[in-house]
Amino acid sequence: MNLCDLLGDISEDNDRLTRRFATPAMKRAYSWVQLWMESIGMTVRVDAAGNLIGRYAATNPDAPALLLGSHLDTVRNAGRYDGPLGVLCALACVQDLANRGRRLPFAIEVIAFADEEGVRYHTAYLGSAALVGAFQHAWLERTDDQGVSMATALQGFGGDPAQLAAAQRQPSDFIGYCEVHIEQGPVLEAENLPVGVVTAIAAQQRVSIVWVGEAGHAGTVPMHLRYDALAGAAAFVLAAEAVGRATPGLVVTVGQLTVQPGASNVIPGTVTLSLDVRHQENAHVHSACRALYEQAIQIASDRQLSMEWRTVQHNNAVQCSPALQQVLAHAIEQCGLPSYHLPSGAGHDSVMLSRITDCAMLFVRCQRGISHHPAEAVAVADVAVALRVLQIFVDTLAERHTAFSR
Numbered sequence: 486m487n488l489c490d491l492l493g494d495i496s497e498d499n500d501r502l503t504r505r506f507a508t509p510a511m512k513r514a515y516s517w518v519q520l521w522m523e524s525i526g527m528t529v530r531v532d533a534a535g536n537l538i539g540r541y542a543a544t545n546p547d548a549p550a551l552l553l554g555s556h557l558d559t560v561r562n563a564g565r566y567d568g569p570l571g572v573l574c575a576l577a578c579v580q581d582l583a584n585r586g587r588r589l590p591f592a593i594e595v596i597a598f599a600d601e602e603g604v605r606y607h608t609a610y611l612g613s614a615a616l617v618g619a620f621q622h623a624w625l626e627r628t629d630d631q632g633v634s635m636a637t638a639l640q641g642f643g644g645d646p647a648q649l650a651a652a653q654r655q656p657s658d659f660i661g662y663c664e665v666h667i668e669q670g671p672v673l674e675a676e677n678l679p680v681g682v683v684t685a686i687a688a689q690q691r692v693s694i695v696w697v698g699e700a701g702h703a704g705t706v707p708m709h710l711r712y713d714a715l716a717g718a719a720a721f722v723l724a725a726e727a728v729g730r731a732t733p734g735l736v737v738t739v740g741q742l743t744v745q746p747g748a749s750n751v752i753p754g755t756v757t758l759s760l761d762v763r764h765q766e767n768a769h770v771h772s773a774c775r776a777l778y779e780q781a782i783q784i785a786s787d788r789q790l791s792m793e794w795r796t797v798q799h800n801n802a803v804q805c806s807p808a809l810q811q812v813l814a815h816a817i818e819q820c821g822l823p824s825y826h827l828p829s830g831a832g833h834d835s836v837m838l839s840r841i842t843d844c845a846m847l848f849v850r851c852q853r854g855i856s857h858h859p860a861e862a863v864a865v866a867d868v869a870v871a872l873r874v875l876q877i878f879v880d881t882l883a884e885r886h887t888a889f890s891r
């Protein structure tokens with residue numbers, strides 16, 4: 486918890502927590518986590534994609550690993566637990582093994598993913614995509630809002646754009662992946678439970694939409710002669726909200742909106758907005774995006790604007806491993822608690838990892854479900870339960886692994 490606070494003060498901004506992919510702030514955060522990894526006897530490296538990886542060897546040096554961890558990057562004005570809590574819980578689990586001088590029939594690798602949020606280059610899961618061979622080289626040309634390309638940022642951070650293929654891991658490298666993460670929702674608090682087992686991660690589509698009208702003088706162009714890009718975008722934002730409200734379980738968000746030229750006395754000529762559509766069922770994401778695409782075309786036509794719709798990323802819903810869910814549930818019951826299963830509306834690196842290994846997630850109650858906000862908070866007692874559950878989870882896998890390999 487102290488390290489969550491310490492990492493929570495390592496930011497690009499003076500007055501809030503923002504720690505994006507491949508930034509100096511991220512480098513400073515890595516140095517603390519690396520120190521902890523080395524202090525408990527882990528071998529540590531940063532892979533070509535910028536992921537920080539510690540390995541706690543097994544009795545057999547070539548054994549596959551149980552992968553634990555989460556991400557260290559954050560959104561803008563973030564809370565201090567979304568991501569770092571999972572990395573630090575994983576390290577606490579390894580520290581406990583090291584303190585007991587215990588080696589397992591499998592290694593444990595703790596990974597701090599380089600970019601789960603996708604804030605800097607608008608593609609989430611950069612680090613985990615590289616790990617599973619899903620990294621798209623075209624992403625390297627993307628530039629951030631200072632015009633720095635991803636390739637340049639990665640190079641400067643100690644990654645290697647030319648060696649991204651080497652970052653790819655094989656299914657045979659792992660026996661599974663487990664991530665401890667705050668729920669980022671109100672369910673566990675409503676159920677009065679400290680932890681829960683994640684069943685699935687919602688399908689998600691991210692779209693970038695550009696509206697182009699005609700900039701003009703705010704004082705001289707009559708209303709009926711305007712091609713106001715922001716008025717068109719605003720009509721779309723309300724249409725998006727209406728579509729989201731029309732289907733149970735669907736969430737539709739416009740989180741970013743930039744206006745150009747952006748002066749108070751100039752009619753907006755160009756507006757770029759982000760669209761984030763999610764649902765536990767793929768079909769609902771597809772139909773919502775279809776409906777919104779058609780409405781965007783209609784709005785543009787009615788207002789004589791041009792509209793460019795660019796799908797940035799689409800991920801289908803991901804089911805967590807039933808077998809690993811059962812091991813987590815058993816571990817929770819061993820702590821004298823009921824095992825409660827719930828889906829995740831938030832995205833996580835398991836969306837990528839599930840392509841090469843079984844994935845499980847343990848949610849930790851967070852106060853009022855607040856996240857992606859500095860008021861993000863967890864109770865120490867709930868984190869203690871999560872740590873105990875993770876220990877039992879690892880011990881159970883070790884017992885079963887030994888039993889399997891006899």
Ligand code: HGY
Binds near residue numbers: 601602609831832833
């Ligand atoms: O957007 C998400 O769901 C996650 O926080 N990246």
Ligand code: MN
Binds near residue numbers: 567
């Ligand atoms: Mn997260």
Ligand code: MN
Binds near residue numbers: 602857
């Ligand atoms: Mn997040």
